[in-house]
Amino acid sequence: MSITPVSADARPAQWRAGLGRLAAGAVLLTAVALLPWLSGNDPALTVLRARSGDQDPTPAQLAAVRHQLGLDQGPFIHFAQWLEGLPQGDAGTSWVSGEAVLPQVTGAFAVSFTLMLGALVVTVAVAALISARTLHLGSRRRLHLARGATGAAVLAAPPKFLLASLLATVCGVWLGWFPSSGWEGPASMVLPSLALGVPSGAMIGGLLDQALPAAFQEPWTRTWYACGFAPRRIARYALRRALAGVLPQLLPTVVALVGGAVAVEKIFNIPGLGRLALDAAMAQDLPPLQTATLVLVLLGITAGLLIQALRRALLGPALRDRALPALHAPAIPRPRSSRWVAAASAAALLTLVVAGLLRDPLHVDTAARLLPPSAAHPLGTDALGRDLLARLGHGALRTVGVALAVTAVCTVTGLSLGMAAQVGAGLTEAVSTLPAVLAGLLTTAVTGPSVWGAAFAVCLVGWTPYAAQAAALLEQERACGHMLASLSFGAGRGYLFRRHLLPAVLPAVLRNALLRLPTTVLVLASLGFLGLGDQPPTAEWGRLLSENQPYVELAPWTVLGPACALVLLSVLAVSGTASSALRTPRPRA
Structure with a gap:
């Protein structure tokens, strides 16, 4: 691997990043005030x-x-x-209770931090299970592209609040294995940690599973194979190589495990920081909300610095303050089974949508409340007797349309700020500390609860993963040999941007956007579950999940339809990213 220094002095970039963090934090706290x-x-x-x-x-x-x-x-x-x-x-006193704010926030943060640690353990375990097969096969040069991607999509598809409801009902109420409510000891951590950690681990594991094949195809691995190095050693260093690019995506996950876990905290009745911020915002109790927001910003900045230090440790002393060449997807034949899975998912989703569009989603029949699936109602009925298949079909266009619009805006914004390193330095890391729930509260205060208010809230914070990825890819591309060759021939900035930088960054960011499309649907669904999104009687997938969540134990089929639709959409998104990865040409050195 040819390694080239990014710059002679990294201090200006560090100063810009620090100023960006301070500016973004100040703007956020002012908006809360x-x-x-x-x-x-x-x-x-x-x-x-x-x-x-x-x-x-x-x-x-x-x-x-x-x-x-x-x-x-x-x-x-x-x-x-x-x-x-x-x-x-x-930190002042609460306007509602009259109690000191700092002890409340400190206690809530201790609960959320403990829950975050438990969820991180689950996240790492799930990510390791998903990528273990690719890591094992790659170490023996029997490589398959993203074999765990479909499993990751299925695990990441269910909303966290829906998974929390199922775990609380099955493992807490029916089986009595763990407490289903409250925060009284280590046993109370198990179910909420699983609800938070399984989808997050599936997302991280899917990204790692896609990065590993490229790491195993780099020239240094072929040299090590030829020299007779042990497969376990090659696998260990390939994992370090792939983790260096995946770690920046862990920051939004850490923030979501604390400030974005409001719905899970409400279901399990956990007195965490996210729930405290939500209650304070609803009551316009300003001192607790300001203090909780400050803690979330400081937590996000600290997590970003720790993740950056961990990434530098993984790269080792020789690569610190230097850029790695970008990982490019190898030309590996796609398994035929994955094509059949993608085709079956597309056919099933299209069938559900078309069949639902032929029915009336607003027809109320109180005599047919909570009916199980039958010939007349293939997905059953809800608490008002409305046909769930009709509401699923009519809500598909609205759900996917809004998610596509939000994803497009976030992608363009993130790509622009990620490639403008001087402007976006530090801003990405600071904004990524803002949970979508808190952004939804701020926008709802101005626009009122609506689907477009929720969409705007997601746009405010949803661009950060794309900006972080674009900045990392841009840094890696500048270290490649063909960039140095073009510079030696006198290529200008415009030529380098059009012929090298943009083609290297844009395909990977678009694949990431496609992979995160179901996640955008889930975030919008979470905002709807908290009353910040679409309002009744709109037929929207997030609305279906939120309004039927109380009937999970009595009538589980009420959430089965939209949950399956999200799984099918996730599988299609993963199949699309795998296909586009195979078609992406590898730059020539």
Whole structure:
């Protein structure tokens, strides 16, 4: 492998990254401070209702609350006072309960951090299981492209809140293996850790399973094979090579395990940080929300620095502050079975959608409530007697259409900022610390709950994985031999961008976007489950999952249809990425 330094001095880039983190964190905290005033609702009225449930307070009561909280001073005075108290360990008092904020946030963070560690263990275990076959076969030069990709798609497809409901019902209530509610000891960690860690591990494992074949086809591995190195040693170094590119994708996963686990915390009644932030935002209780947001930002920045240090440790001393050449997918025949799986998934999904479009999704029959699947209702009926097949079919265009629009916006934004390293330095890492749930709360405060408000919230934070990937690929491509050859022939910046940089970055980012399309659907579904997305009676897959989630134990078929549709969509996305990887030409050195 030819290794070329990226720059003589990395300090300017580090300074830019640090300034980007500070700027993004300051903007986020300022937006949170403006939340009660951005919503258009009277903060005193919201706080008074949260305190006593009084729906019709008198003007005198509202005036007393405004005077007590100092709301007449405006948001910036409150923000400055809150910042002044932080160095002394004073984060203010709750507007609703009147209790000190810092002990509440500290206790909630301890719970969320413990849950995050358990979920990370599950994530690593699932990712290792998915990529183990490819790692074993690659070490013996019997390579197959992404053999675990289909299994990863199936495991990553179910929404975390749906998986949490199933685990709580089956393993908690029916079998009684583990507690289904509360936070009382290590046993309480098992089910929520599985609900959070299995989909995350499937995503990371799928990315690693796609990167390993390229690592095993690099020139150094062929040299090591010829020199008689042990297959186990080759596998270990190929894993280090592939992990260096996958690790940046772990940062959004870590943030999602803490701030984005609100739905799982609600189902298992866990007093975590995400749930505290959600409750504070709903009540417009500003001091706890600001403090929880600050903790999430600091956690994301710390996780980013740790992941960066781990990546440098994996690369070793010889490659620190230098760029690795990009991993390019090898030309490996695609198994015929995967073609049959993709074709069957497409046919099944198309059949469900077409059959549903021929039915009325809004027809209510109270005499047919929660009927099981039958000839008249192939997927059964919901709690209002509406045909679930009809609602699934009519919701497909809306669900996939919104997810495609969000994915397109996020991809373009991430690609632009990732390739503009000086502008996006640090910004990507800081914005990736913002959970989509918190972004949904901020946008909902201004636009109200709607599908487009939820889509805008996802766009605000969803571009970060693509920006991180584009920046890493750009750095790797600049280290390749053909770049140096073009520079030696006098190629300009425009030529290098059109003929080398963009062709090397764009296909991989598009494959990542296609692979993350089902994830976008799941995030929109999670926002709908929390009441921040599409509102009834809209037929949308996330809406179907959220409104039928309470009936999982009584009528599991109510969530079976949209869950299966998400699995089929995930399998198709993985098949598309595998096909495009096979068609991507390898650059010539």
